[in-house]
Amino acid sequence: MDDLVLDHFRKLLEDVCSPNEIRAVENGGSTAVMWTAFQDSGFLDALIPEADGGAGLGLADVAPLFLELGAHAVPLPVAETMIGRALLGKASITSPSGPLALADLTLSRSALVLFADQATHVLADLGDRAALFEMAGFEATVPDSRGWCGARLRIRTDAVPVAELGQPRPGLRAIGAVACAAQIAGATRRVLDMSVAYAGERVQFGKPIGKQQAVQQNLAVMAEHVVMAGMATQIGCADGLDPTLEAAAVAKQVASAAAAAVADIAHAIHGAIGISEEYDLQLLTRRLHALRLAHGSESWWAKALGVARLEQGSTSTVDYIRAIGAV
Amino acid sequence: MDDLVLDHFRKLLEDVCSPNEIRAVENGGSTAVMWTAFQDSGFLDALIPEADGGAGLGLADVAPLFLELGAHAVPLPVAETMIGRALLGKASITSPSGPLALADLTLSRSALVLFADQATHVLADLGDRAALFEMAGFEATVPDSRGWCGARLRIRTDAVPVAELGQPRPGLRAIGAVACAAQIAGATRRVLDMSVAYAGERVQFGKPIGKQQAVQQNLAVMAEHVVMAGMATQIGCADGLDPTLEAAAVAKQVASAAAAAVADIAHAIHGAIGISEEYDLQLLTRRLHALRLAHGSESWWAKALGVARLEQGSTSTVDYIRAIGAV
Amino acid sequence: MLGNFELQGLPGSAEALRAPLRQLLAKHVGHLPVDVRARSWMGFDRSLSRTLGAAGYLGLTLPREYGGQNLDPFSRFVIVEELLAVGAPVAEHWIADRQSGPLILHFGTEAQRERYLPGIAKGELCFCIGMSEPGAGSDLASVRSRAERTDNGWILNGQKIWTTNAQHADYMIALVRTSGTAADRSEGLSQFIIDLKSPGVTVRPIRDLGGDEHFAEVFFENVFLAEDMLVGNEGAGWAQVTAELALERSGPERIYSSVVLLDAWMAHLEANGRRNEAGTTLLGRLTAQLATLRAVSIAVTAHLAAGERPVVEASILKDLGTGFEQSVPDLIADDLASHPEEDASDALLRTLFYLTMMAPSFSLRGGTREILRGIIARGLGLR
């Protein structure tokens, strides 16, 4: 990714998605201005071929943008919309202009869907096919707007899709999981930066807590999780919009495990200040927990990968992992 | 337990079961002298009623002895023989004079049996009944005498029991697991003592490593595991020779988890010296790994307890745990 | 080297308190949604606290002459266990009952005992504890709030932060400096009872990441404290606080903060007929750990009952207990997110999310993990 483009995207996020603007959205405020800014920026079509008016980038190219979305705790399905628009474009379906959520309804008629509270449309995996719905096709409830950023969607029996497309393989959950992994990678990196900075400033017992060996060791462990989440994300993005189940599993298993660990260590380092609403850390750690669970947590994907590996059978571990996310 | 009795037992172990004597046994030496000492001491009949010539103690009374066996890495089934003799005595069966191993053969005709390489007899749970066998009733192989102290026993099709007794509930595995938990509790406590002492003596970068905050924090965590293993063992021993499945599960789940954690931290603190054969730590950590696996590791017992709890259904957690190991 | 942790039962007299309290709670707490009950000792319900006081469940270890029940710590264990098992909102009386009452009993004057203890035993007086100050956190000895002597008392200036429930409390017991400077650390500190309705006191609630207001900042601007608001001896504040921390670290509240979630998740498994290996194993693991932790907590209680001050033992319990409590939401979240075929109820999810957000606070209350482990290391002879 061109550094200039990335800087431009960062500037956009700083302009329209400051911590206070996120708070306003979480308190029920409108996302209209924020969304319009994304729409006008052209980034939402980054994954659309140039011939069709997009930027013609691949998933690995835009991964750094996804990381920035996570690092800024953007409360909108921006990554999901970029992915959704590309999938719809491939099927020659016109994308709606509003935010697009990605829902896996292969196992139940109802699901917790990340950012669905801010979406106008839903691209849903129905098992035998994927389909685009308006939000009116669902009963939507929000179990807890602070605890989890999204909605529970239950598809109405009379819901009529706007358009249908073939079955994405290995399912929308896989690409959704990769998008979450990338946002986790970005958010954990930002949380590490905040924690290191805080440990350097915060004086206790006469010296910065960052001088305590135990705190240093914990921050080193946090850094290791950040490296793992970042690398797993790259593996998940290596296969483009149709990740293999294996690559998606690596990405989300590792990133979800990192999400919980990083959030826990960050709060332990920040102490009481981290619990307060007005300190920004919590915007990121709450998001980390939400991203961890969305599209399957670490055990879901560990099991999926284990099943896939046992089905393939008898390959050595080294050969098996060499084939995942090979670039 | 009377302090004098416990001191007497400790003295016995120091006399006949020094680290060098353990090494001799592990290198194929005879356990005859060691076993004769235990036999002559009278401790093997501690759980037999006084009327029948024993000491008339309960399992909770002798638990401190089991801890000492673990703390001294005794390479013989002393706890198991004490239990076996009590169970045989209850069924009015004369116990053999040699070491007695406890085997669970309810799931397979073959099993890894702790200390079976040093036993003359085996008390085996056959599912519908328990039975006493001479060692000749089994094919015995030792997969790895350093890696795991015991033998794989496969019951011969023509094996004839010396005697039969009713089915122990909830199975011999439960009381066997409790005996292992107690030995783990004793061994972890000893490993903690060794680790604290070593951290206080070992100078690196100009000061004892025990002055490093990170090392102190690790030793504190080790101490917590020791406390957990000790308490879980007491819960396991509270119901006497017929522990409930729940009490045995708490004992072995917690103790097995502690065994691996304590061994790992101890080696991290000891560094290279801990790897050498001539340093005594390894006698205890290898034993901890063996005890962790014998009669079911932590996941086995966690699952057993979870199944039992779901079968009982709908009790609150507090009420459920209040009923376990109540004294 | 590690103190004694002996398995023991609760005395019959203590167990006898359980059934009637349970009946009372079924009536007053049973109907609350599970995510409200998940707040438990952070949940504020003045009417429940008064009901408990009237029924004789508060001031349990206080002498009868001050309105207490003159019972032992085991009885207190049973009462607290029952309250936490159902997630009763007990914040109103929690701190007064657990810490402030015992503190005033031990270190206060006869007049102070008569003035405060009966109200505490009735659940009518709400106390908070002023320890942390801005920029100090767990370093409690770096206190800057300062009371200067006047003719007939003291004038207090300064600020406290992260004070649990200050916005609801009648009184704060605060650790402040009465001589020397912050560089003197634990020297020159004293404890005062501060009437929060006094002129010059400003309380500003702190909104937390879960959207609740459990904490507050408290500002003191020339607050007058009469002579009889000093608790214990001038300059002895640090020793008194240390004694108090052992109480703070040893109760069953150090193991049960997530038990309402655990029960709700178990009910979810049952409702969905779930018997899968991972879920069953997790249920068994958490149950085994909690059974052991409960026995450890009772063993620490026995030390208190014997009149000892089990500082290391309480630190071991607290570090283990809060580690357990904090692990529960992470583990249950992973389980639920691995079963998208199930519809977890909104109430279960809200309970999970609330505890996920607040779990970091479990290891803050009464000292961070590093400090507790430092105390344990000292107990091992390493410091």
Added chain:
Amino acid sequence: MLGNFELQGLPGSAEALRAPLRQLLAKHVGHLPVDVRARSWMGFDRSLSRTLGAAGYLGLTLPREYGGQNLDPFSRFVIVEELLAVGAPVAEHWIADRQSGPLILHFGTEAQRERYLPGIAKGELCFCIGMSEPGAGSDLASVRSRAERTDNGWILNGQKIWTTNAQHADYMIALVRTSGTAADRSEGLSQFIIDLKSPGVTVRPIRDLGGDEHFAEVFFENVFLAEDMLVGNEGAGWAQVTAELALERSGPERIYSSVVLLDAWMAHLEANGRRNEAGTTLLGRLTAQLATLRAVSIAVTAHLAAGERPVVEASILKDLGTGFEQSVPDLIADDLASHPEEDASDALLRTLFYLTMMAPSFSLRGGTREILRGIIARGLGLR
């Protein structure tokens, strides 16, 4: 702040080395029992090392004029990965190939290069590294072994301990003091090549807890070292050793020490038709972690290939990698002990037990966990 870890493929030239080597290993290693292969880079097989040398798989990154292959670190990655994947016993050439060869190439004289490098590339010269001394451990700077100048060389007295494979080695490259005292720490240290057949050298193998002899003590009593045994500059030993440690911490051997066990366990699951949730989930988790660690290892290799010295990156990889390797035996043991209905083979059990015993050593080699995390903390700007 954390360096760059970029996903990248291995170049085709490196991948091309894989198939022929695999064929060679199938012939020479495939028949070894799995518990022998579990020893891998602790396993000693002189004939295999010579076979590998003759086939051009050693001295890979050395220039051709010294018998090397003049290949890049990616090629080395492929070779090492293939060797470890099957658990080839590679101890004979391991240290020479990985550390001593590159050290002599970078810091040695032309005469030293010509004298030692061809033998290393052929797998004929076995080297060991003398770092640790009694009572010093990871504190490498507290060296007491001392070389005193003489007319035409040096006289060495002292002792090394925990020297891997000294009993098999032809030469040791030792860090010893040439001026100052132990209090001077990293000042005044130099590196020497020591012919272990020299008079005054005594090697005593150390038996380890697994019953093997992988380590040794080495005693020096008035050992004469000719001028041309000094490597690099006098007094520059510490800087040279630091450069060497980055090589030591960055290879795929930091993630694959338990891979033979993982494969054996997977074969056990297949043989028993096991598809249970816990086993499947564990298999998936370990596979996901290792896939990510491999990518991290390649990313670090890319820094080496670019001529950089990725000290922090290598420390991150090593701490993560050894943590993974150490977790594998504990997790697989728990799985097998939860399936008493299965008959695990003796070979699988021996592999498990061997790795359980030796796993603690994984995090010792090249620095303890605390030291690595200290380096990472320094990389974060905290020290």
